[in-house]
Amino acid sequence: MTKFWTDTVKGLTPYVPGEQRSGDNIIKLNTNENPYPPSPEVMRAIGNVSSDVLRRYPDPESVELREALAAYHGVALENVFVGNGSDEILALAFLAFFTDGKALQYPDITYSFYPVYCDLYSIESQIVSLEADYSLSMERFVPNAGSIIFPNPNAPTGLATPRDSIDTLLKKHTEQVLLVDEAYADLGAQSVVSLVNEYPNLLVSQTFSKGRSLAGMRLGVAFGDKSLIEGLQRVKNSFNSYPVDAVAQAAGIASIEDDSYYKQTLSQIIESRDWTTEQLRSRGFEVLASSANFIFARVPRPTKVDGCEPAAHELFQRLSAAGVLVRYWKKPRLEDWLRISIGTSSDMSKLMDCIDA
């Protein structure tokens, strides 16, 4: 720490992403990356970006990419915003809509970047508890008491909230923004993008990092009423005019256009997820019904011995030593669980071999 840090910097507890260890023998199931590469059309589009395009600033409003997204989702251009990953979109949205002096409502077990943004902008939090079965009940949110954010499906549980339940909440919650973070929604949850024209306070964020295999490219998207999108644009244009580079714009368009590849890899992931769930359950693990590209699994405790390390932590460490990376949190209600990203079927077989060993 130094005298040149402002109180803002001093007070931060930055987000810590999953370990990015790599190597030939590493099976990386810790950051919810897609085990399949992006579409060959995406690789072609990246290779085709000309040097003349690179020497110029990109389109600051990413119009072509937003038009492709609008057409794909059946909304208008003015309902679409793109950013440098959905994390940047969340960072801008927190500043644009959640600094109204009211406490932001979000689940106690959820994406751990939310409290970091609250810290950054001095936003108060109103924490909403998950049910005993780890599901998120919309009835726990207090309508109009403050803005609301939650992921659908939630992380790290993978449990999805039905569209109808969100619709019911939106009918009552009309005075502040409701942000549904759909980072994993293409793997089984019901998206609420189709509702953005019904509710002027509904904002939906999605990402190209998971289902679309472009974590390395940094591309996120938000859908909402024209005025919410304009609010995001105002904050973006007061922070960084061009967060989405020319290569990312081209890659994003190509990804949207190759829909059959996208759908095919999604179904392969869902197939591996089902297989892994079944395998783990047959070994005594409790596995929540995931709608994401990861599963949340409770590691069976042979015989409960007080004071010992949770069995999940021991398994996490043993897997790590064997080169299989998964995610573990030593926190209340999470310490018996592992979050395991879905890899290829070969990755998941090796995971089972390691668990059996």
Next chain:
Amino acid sequence: MTKFWTDTVKGLTPYVPGEQRSGDNIIKLNTNENPYPPSPEVMRAIGNVSSDVLRRYPDPESVELREALAAYHGVALENVFVGNGSDEILALAFLAFFTDGKALQYPDITYSFYPVYCDLYSIESQIVSLEADYSLSMERFVPNAGSIIFPNPNAPTGLATPRDSIDTLLKKHTEQVLLVDEAYADLGAQSVVSLVNEYPNLLVSQTFSKGRSLAGMRLGVAFGDKSLIEGLQRVKNSFNSYPVDAVAQAAGIASIEDDSYYKQTLSQIIESRDWTTEQLRSRGFEVLASSANFIFARVPRPTKVDGCEPAAHELFQRLSAAGVLVRYWKKPRLEDWLRISIGTSSDMSKLMDCIDA
């Protein structure tokens, strides 16, 4: 405007970048882009990014790229930070270092994004006037009265401040950060990167958008004492963990490695700048001595007629109609001037033809 916008959003006056019109017959001298493409090695590096790299998150700390920059500039890895263009670095630095409750000092005529950041974070400003000849005197800044930021060379004047003058200011200004924005420094100004180990409060930002022809790729860099870099990292990791994508990291490394190409294109731009300056002066324009990839030129007024449009505005409009884009601001002390980016020698000849017509 809508009830869902916070006061933050309502109060913003976002930055407006130069027009991005394009087409075969457009000569684009309005956004200080490099007229030459990036190095062929950069294009090769982009084409070589594998699909396996793209499906994974990039290195959030961009270590390889930072190592290349550290070696190139003769500093340590811990002295280097990279971001999504130098604008993002400025946005993070304003939040990290300038929200200390003291008024930020910057020139009255300068990069117009500074007041936008001040607006965004509610930072007070202490405006420092340029001299009558448009130069920036370091003696106008009040040491230790508040943080300081200025571009070197300044924009849109193109005038550089000598390293010794900055060094003298740093000897007195020790209590808050001094940020030197060196976006254009590779075209003739004296960089102060070599001073970062002498002054713990010196932060220097640079960009790959101008001299390195990578405006489309979004890559900026900051140099400073370890603790300032750590402050930037804390804010970055509380906003967006991965703002520099895998392709941009690869492109940046390749650009640093092909130094001879970089130096050669810089000298071509400097040659065109000298030629254009001479041509304009011979036509009665006053042209400031530029150390940047643009020149700032006062358009001669034939006979001053009160109430008429400034001759510079008329020339700006006529050039625009002829497909030659330059930048014009209808503001005090600027309204008789045009900022003209340096293009290829052919671009600059055509500009002269248009002016003569």
